[in-house]
Amino acid sequence: MAESPNTPGASSGVVATPEEQKRNASVEQPKRHDALHTDRGDTTIEETVVQKLAGMATREVPGVYAMGSAGRRAFSALAERIPGSQTNVSGGVSVEKGERQTAIDVSIVVDYGISIVDVSQGIRRNVIQSVEHATGLEVLEVNVNVTDVHLPDDDKQDQQGQQDQKTELQ
Numbered sequence: 001m002a003e004s005p006n007t008p009g010a011s012s013g014v015v016a017t018p019e020e021q022k023r024n025a026s027v028e029q030p031k032r033h034d035a036l037h038t039d040r041g042d043t044t045i046e047e048t049v050v051q052k053l054a055g056m057a058t059r060e061v062p063g064v065y066a067m068g069s070a071g072r073r074a075f076s077a078l079a080e081r082i083p084g085s086q087t088n089v090s091g092g093v094s095v096e097k098g099e100r101q102t103a104i105d106v107s108i109v110v111d112y113g114i115s116i117v118d119v120s121q122g123i124r125r126n127v128i129q130s131v132e133h134a135t136g137l138e139v140l141e142v143n144v145n146v147t148d149v150h151l152p153d154d155d156k157q158d159q160q161g162q163q164d165q166k167t168e169l170q
Contacts (some may be wrong), residue, residue, distance in 0.1 A: 001052050007138050009132050011111070012159040020077065033142045035098060035136035036099070036135075036136045036137070037098065037099075037100075043136075044099075045137065046131065047095045047097050048090065049104055049135065050095045050097055050131055050135065051093045051094070051095050051139070052089050052090045052103065053127075053130050053131050053135070054090075054093045054095065054106060054127045054130070054131055055067060055089040055090045055091065055092065055093045055106075056089055056130070057123075057126040057127045057129075057130035058092075058093070058126070058127060059101050059107065059124055059130070060096045060108050060126055061090070061119060061122040061123050062114070062119075062122070063110050063111050063114035063115075064108050064109075064110065064119060064121070064123070065108075065109045065110060065111045065150035066092075066108070066109040066145070067091055067092030067093070067106065067107060067108055067109070068091045068092030068107050068108075068148065070167045085105070092106055092107040092108065093099075093107075094165035097137070097156075100137060100138060101137060101138045101139075101140050102131065102135075102138070102139055102140065103139070103142075103143075104127060104131070104139060104141070104142045104143070105139045105142075105143045105145065106123060106127070106142065106143070106144055106145065107145040107146075108123070108140050108145070108146055108147065108148050109146070109147060109149065109150050110146055110148075110149055110150065111149075111150050112150060112151045112152060116146055119144075120144040120146075123142065123144050124142040124144070126140060127141065127142045136153040148161070
């Protein structure tokens with residue numbers, strides 16, 4: 001016949017002392033409360049929500065011409081031509097999010113003649129204010145990656161290219 005181990009509180013008849021009960025009791029951490037975690041329940045926010053908020057806040061900053069890399073912008077331009085499609089406001093934004101904090105990376109194209117330092121500071125200020133106010137998450141950092149500078153001549157070349165395409169189709 002196998003013997004059962006004597007564990008405190010087991011039905012073997014051995015009773016643990018109060019000191020042993022304190023040592024063996026699981027240590028429960030009190031639940032931290034904040035805007036997203038209350039006594040009445042928790043609120044979770046998806047990364048896409050933070051991406052969209054950050055994308056909109058970035059686009060509001062003067063000097064931001066576009067968001068994302070050249071490939072991303074080309075894909076978005078094609079997608080916007082599809083009837084019924086929505087503008088992708090989260091393009092050029094990546095997010096790492098935990099329960100209470102987030103870090104955000106944005107890729108932008110700036111207008112020529114605008115201070116990249118000023119634009120970056122404006123983006124950080126606007127994104128942090130927008131995301132923290134809307135979500136209650138703490139924004140740890142906003143990294144700005146400038147992928148290109150939009151030159152005034154670029155618009156003229158784009159318009160000329162579009163006119164050439166229309167002429168070819170006729």
